[in-house]
Amino acid sequence: MSKINSYRRNFLSGLAGTAAAVTVAPGIFLREVQAKPADEPISDKVRWGMLIDVNKLTDGGDACIAACKKEHGWGDEEHSNDLQDAQWIRKVKVTEKMTGKTVSLPVMCQHCETAPCVDVCPTGASMKRADGIVQVNKHICIGCRYCMMACPYKARSFVHETLVDQRPGTPRGKGTVESCNMCVNRVDEGKNPACVDAAPQAMLFGDLNDENSQISKVLKQYGGTQIRADLGLNTGVRYWGI
Amino acid sequence: MATNTVFSEIKNSGLGFWAVLGFFGLMTLVGAGAFYYMHHHGHHVTGMNNQIVWGMPHVFAIFLIVAASGAANVATVGTVFGKKIYQPLGRLSAFLAAALLVGGLIVLLLDLGSIGHVIEMAYGYINFKSIFAWNIILYSGFIAILAVYLWTMMDRSKVAKKFYKPTGTINMFWRFMLTMGTGSIFGFLVARQYYDAAILAPLFIVASYVYGTAIYTLVLMATFKMTGRELGDAVLNRLRYTLAIFIALVLFLELVRHLTNIYATEHHGVESFILNGGPFSNLFWYGQIVFGSLVPMFLVWCTFLRNNRTALVVAAILAIMGGFAQIYVILIGGQSYPLVLFPNSETSSTFSDGVYNAYSATLPEYLLGIGGVGLALCVLIIGMKIFRLLPTTLADASVDPHHSS
Numbered sequence: 001m002s003k004i005n006s007y008r009r010n011f012l013s014g015l016a017g018t019a020a021a022v023t024v025a026p027g028i029f030l031r032e033v034q035a036k037p038a039d040e041p042i043s044d045k046v047r048w049g050m051l052i053d054v055n056k057l058t059d060g061g062d063a064c065i066a067a068c069k070k071e072h073g074w075g076d077e078e079h080s081n082d083l084q085d086a087q088w089i090r091k092v093k094v095t096e097k098m099t100g101k102t103v104s105l106p107v108m109c110q111h112c113e114t115a116p117c118v119d120v121c122p123t124g125a126s127m128k129r130a131d132g133i134v135q136v137n138k139h140i141c142i143g144c145r146y147c148m149m150a151c152p153y154k155a156r157s158f159v160h161e162t163l164v165d166q167r168p169g170t171p172r173g174k175g176t177v178e179s180c181n182m183c184v185n186r187v188d189e190g191k192n193p194a195c196v197d198a199a200p201q202a203m204l205f206g207d208l209n210d211e212n213s214q215i216s217k218v219l220k221q222y223g224g225t226q227i228r229a230d231l232g233l234n235t236g237v238r239y240w241g242i
Numbered sequence: 243m244a245t246n247t248v249f250s251e252i253k254n255s256g257l258g259f260w261a262v263l264g265f266f267g268l269m270t271l272v273g274a275g276a277f278y279y280m281h282h283h284g285h286h287v288t289g290m291n292n293q294i295v296w297g298m299p300h301v302f303a304i305f306l307i308v309a310a311s312g313a314a315n316v317a318t319v320g321t322v323f324g325k326k327i328y329q330p331l332g333r334l335s336a337f338l339a340a341a342l343l344v345g346g347l348i349v350l351l352l353d354l355g356s357i358g359h360v361i362e363m364a365y366g367y368i369n370f371k372s373i374f375a376w377n378i379i380l381y382s383g384f385i386a387i388l389a390v391y392l393w394t395m396m397d398r399s400k401v402a403k404k405f406y407k408p409t410g411t412i413n414m415f416w417r418f419m420l421t422m423g424t425g426s427i428f429g430f431l432v433a434r435q436y437y438d439a440a441i442l443a444p445l446f447i448v449a450s451y452v453y454g455t456a457i458y459t460l461v462l463m464a465t466f467k468m469t470g471r472e473l474g475d476a477v478l479n480r481l482r483y484t485l486a487i488f489i490a491l492v493l494f495l496e497l498v499r500h501l502t503n504i505y506a507t508e509h510h511g512v513e514s515f516i517l518n519g520g521p522f523s524n525l526f527w528y529g530q531i532v533f534g535s536l537v538p539m540f541l542v543w544c545t546f547l548r549n550n551r552t553a554l555v556v557a558a559i560l561a562i563m564g565g566f567a568q569i570y571v572i573l574i575g576g577q578s579y580p581l582v583l584f585p586n587s588e589t590s591s592t593f594s595d596g597v598y599n600a601y602s603a604t605l606p607e608y609l610l611g612i613g614g615v616g617l618a619l620c621v622l623i624i625g626m627k628i629f630r631l632l633p634t635t636l637a638d639a640s641v642d643p644h645h646s647s
Contacts, residue, residue, distance in 0.1 A: 079284070083291035083594065090593040094584045107583070107591075116432065122374035123359070124367040140362050143355020145295040146374055152433030154581050154593065158295060158355060160286035174284045175355025227583055231432060242584075 036188050047113075047132035047236065048182055049208035050193070051215050051224055052106065054241035056202030060104025061091045067198035068108075071183060072170040079161045086157035086172075088180045089195065094242070103242055106195065108180035109134055109155040110227060111236030117147035117156065126177070132208070132236050135181035143175040152228050155179045182236075208236065247330040247640075249396075249630035252469055252623075259627075262468070266619040273613010276606040277352040285355065289603045293594045294577050298603035299353040302611025304424060305453065305569050306346030306618060307381070308446055311421045312454020314339035314388065314413060316481075317395075321410025327480060327641050330633040331462070333395050336413075337625045338461055339454070340388045345618025347381055349611055373426050380420040387413050396630065421447045428572065435512040436576035439502070445495045451488035453565040455481055456558040461622065463555065465632060474638030475549045482554050485561060486542035489535050492568075496531075512579045515598065522575040525567050534564010574601055 036042070057064075069075050074086040089108035095101070111134045117126045118134065125141035128134045136147075136156075148156045156179040159172055166172050169185035183193035191197075196205040206215035224238025252259060280287055290297040317335035320328030351357065368375045391413050394406040425446030428437040459481045466473040500517065503509040516522050538557035547553040578599045583589060589596035626632060633640075 077286070080286045081291070082592075083293060083599075084286050085292075087292070087593045090591045090595070092583070092589055092591040092593075092595050095588045096584075097586050097588060107595075119369075119371050120374065120430075121369055122372040122378065123363055124369045125359075140359055140366060141356060142359045142363070143357075144374060145355070146372070146427075148292070148295040149434070149577070150431055152581065153583065154293075154595070157292050158285065160291075161284035173356070175357075177355075228433070 036190075038188075042130040044130035045209060046130075047208040048187060049111070049132065049206065049215055049236040049238065050182070050196065051204040051219060051238050051240065053202045054103050054105045054239055056241075057105070057199060060093070061089070061106030061195075061199070063198040064106050064195035064203070065089050065091060067194040068180070071167065071186075071194035072172075073165075073167040074157070074172070074178070077159070077161055077163070084158075084160040086159060086178060088155075088157065088178070105239060105242055107153060107155070107227070108195075108237070109151075109182075110153050110233070111180075111182060112233035113236070114233055116150040116152065116233070120146045120150040122146070129184070133182045133184055133187070134179075135184060136177050136179065138171050138173050138176045138178070141176040143177065145177060147177055151179075152231055152233070248634045249330075249333065249632060250634050251630055252465075252627045252632070254469065255627075258468060259623075263620065263623050266616045266623065269616025270613050270620055271616075272609050273349075273352075273611075273616060276609035276613060280606050280610065281352075281357065287604060288607050289601055290607070291599075291601075293599035294574060294601040296573055296577065297601060298607035299349050299610045299614075301566065301569050301573055302614050303346045303350040303353070304573065305566055306342050306349065306614055307424055308421060308450045308569075309453035309457050309565070310339045310342035310346060310384075310450075311417045311424075311447075312450035312452065313342055313458050314417055315451055315454055315484075316458055317391065318410060318414045318417070321407055322414050327476060330636060330641060331458075331477065333392060333629070333631040334462065334465075334626075335458060336388050336391050336395070337629065337631050338458060338622055340385055340392075341618045341621040341625065342454075342457070343381060343384060343388075344621055345614040345616075348617055349614035352610060373423060373430060377420075377423045377427070380416070380423045384413075384416055384420050387416050392629075417450075418447060421450045428576065433581060434576060435509055435579055435582060436516065436572070439499060441495060441499050441502070442572075445492065445499060448488055448491040448495060449565060449568060452485065452492055452561055455485045455488065456561040456565070459485065459554065459558045460562075462636075463551065465626065466636065469632065471632065472635045472637040474636055474641065476638045476642045477636045478551065478554060479549070482542050482557070485557065486539045489539050489561060489564075493531070493535055508582075508585065511582075512576075515579050516571065516575050520575075520578075520598070521600070522571050522578070526571050526575075529567030530564050530571060533560055534567055535561075538564070577601075 068089045072088060074088050077085050089106050091104050092107045093102060093104045111132055113132070115128055115134050118128050122144065123140045123142055125137045126147045127137055143158070145158055148158060156177050158177050159174050162174045163172055172178055186193060192205045196203040204215045204218065206213040208216055210216055219238060222240070224240065225242050226235045226238060288297060314335055316328055317332035319325050320332045351360065354360065370376065387409065390405070391409045394402040394409050397403065422443035425443040429440050429442040431437040463473065500513060503513050514520070516526055538561045541547055541553040541557035578601065580594070580596055580598065583595065
C-alpha cells in the first residue's frame with residue numbers, strides 16, 4: 001500500500017470513528033467544542049480551525065454551502081444581481097493546466113492568523129477574535145470595501161440592498177461587508193459550524209491550540225494544505241486533497 | 243514672496259460669474275441627488291459588485307485627491323525653491339488644492355456603504371495599520387496645513403510671513419506622504435496581481451504633478467480670461483514645461499513598473515490582460531499613453547506651437563483625460579483581473595473565479611463623481627470671490643522684469 005493510500009485510510013478511519021463518536025456518544029465528542037458561558041470573554045488559549053478533506057466531499061461542498069446559506073440567510077437578495085448577491089462560501093472547481101487533474105472544493109474565509117482584511121480596515125470592524133475567528137463588526141463597518149480588495153481569497157461580500165427577515169444569530173445590514181464567521185453563534189454555544197455538520201465525513205472542526213484535539217492530531221500527523229500558503233497568512237482552514 | 247504683486251478678489255459679479263457658479267452648483271446638486279439615490283436603495287443600483295468593489299466614484303475621488311496634491315506644487319516651487327515667478331501663483335495653488343481635496347473626499351465619503359458609521363470613528367477606535375486610517379490623518383492634516391499656508395501668504399500684517407517658508411516646506415513633505423499614501427492603498431494589496439508593487443507610491447507622486455499642473459493651468463487661463471486679467475507667456479511657459487516634464491516622468495515610471503511585472507512569470511497574465519488585447523488595452527495605449535501623454539508632450543515641445551495657448555489648453559485637457567484613464571485602468575483593470583488562488587490551474591465558480599470581471603458604471607456613479615468636481619469648482623469660485631487669491635496681472639513684465647518678448 002502506498003504511503004498516500006495509507007494516509008487516506010488512516011484519515012478515513014479517523015473520520016469514521018469521529019462520525020461514530022458523534023452518533024453514539026455526542027456528549028463525549030463535543031468536548032472538542034465546548035460551550036462558552038455568555039459572560040466569559042473569548043480566550044486566546046483556543047484557536048478554532050477547520051480541516052476539509054476534498055476527496056471525501058463527493059458533492060464538492062454543495063451540502064456545506066446549502067447549510068451555510070440556511071444558517072446565515074445570504075444569497076437571495078431581492079434586488080441585487082448575481083454578481084452583487086452575497087456568497088459566504090462557494091464551490092471552486094480547480095483544474096491543473098498540465099495534468100488536467102480536477103477537484104472541487106468549498107472556499108470561504110480562511111480565518112488567517114495575520115489577516116490582510118484586519119490590517120487594512122480603518123475602523124477595526126474587520127477583526128479577529130482572540131480565538132482566531134475573523135469576522136466583521138457590522139456596527140462599526142463603514143462599508144469602504146478595502147477588506148474586499150485586500151482578501152486574497154475573495155471571501156467577502158458587500159450587502160448591496162436593504163435586508164429584511166435576517167436570521168437572529170446572524171446580523172447583516174445594507175452597506176456593510178460580511179463573510180464566513182465560522183458560525184460564531186454556534187461555536188459559542190458549543191456546536192460545530194453548520195458546514196461541518198453538513199459534511200461530517202469530510203470536515204473536522206476543533207481547537208488548533210489543543211494538541212489533544214482530533215484536528216490537531218491529524219494535522220500533526222498528515223499536515224494540511226493552505227490555499228496561497230506563499231502569502232504566509234497561517235490560515236485556520238486547511239485542506240487535504242488539493 | 244514677490245512683494246510688488248497686487249492680489250484682488252473677483253470683483254465683477256455679473257451674469258457670467260453667476261452662470262459659471264450656477265453651473266457648477268447644479269453639478270453639485272446633481273451629485274447630491276445621486277448620493278441620495280444610491281444611499282437610499284443601496285449599491286445594487288450601481289455597476290459595482292462583489293468583484294469590482296471600487297468603481298467610478300473611486301476613479302473620480304482618487305483623481306481629485308491626487309490632483310489636489312499636484313495643484314499645490316505650484317506654490318511649493320515658489321516657496322521651497324524660491325522661484326519668484328511662481329510666488330504670485332501660490333495663493334491660487336494652495337486654495338485650488340484644498341478645493342480639489344474637498345471634492346475628492348466628499349465623493350469617497352458619499353460612496354461608503356454605511357456613512358452613518360463614520361461618526362463612530364470620531365470617538366471610536368482607529369486602526370493605524372490601515373493605509374485608509376493614515377489617509378484620514380493625511381487628508382485632514384493637508385487641509386489644515388493649506389489653511390496655515392494661505393494665511394502666511396495672505397496675512398496683511400506680515401506677522402505670518404516668517405512662517406511662509408517653513409509652512410511651504412512642511413506642505414511639500416506632507417504632500418509627498420499624502421500622495422504616496424493614496425498610491426499605497428493599492429501598493430500593499432499583496433494578493434492582487436496588478437497592485438502589489440511599491441512603485442505605485444512614487445508613480446502617484448509624479449502623476450499628481452501632471453493632473454495638478456494641468457488643472458491649475460486651465461483654471462488660471464479661464465479665470466484670467468473671464469476676469470479680464472493679463473496673463474503673459476512667461477508664467478504659462480513654466481506651467482507648460484512642468485506639465486510635459488512630469489508626463490515624461492510618469493511614462494518612465496510606468497515603463498519601469500510594467501517591465502518589472504513582465505519579467506516575473508506570475509504577472510504575465512495580468513500584464514497581457516492590461517497591455518495586449520484585454521478590455522482595458524485601448525484605454526491604456528490610446529487613452530493614457532498616446533492621447534494622454536505623447537500628444538500633450540508633442541503639443542508642448544513642438545517648436546511650431548511655442549506660446550500657442552490653444553495648444554496648451556488642448557494639452558492640459560488631454561493630460562487630464564489621460565490621467566483619468568490611468569486611474570481607471572489601475573483601479574478597474576486591476577480588479578477586473580481575477581485573483582489567483584491556485585497558480586497553474588484553471589478555476590471556475592459561481593463567484594466569478596477565474597474569469598475577467600466586467601464593469602460598467604451606472605448613471606448615479608458618474609453623477610456622484612461629477613458632483614465632486616462641481617463641488618471642488620464651486621468652492622474654488624467662492625474662494626476666489628471672497629479671498630484675494632488672484633494677482634491683478636501676470637503680464638510678462640510684472641512677473642519677470644528681465645523677460646524679453
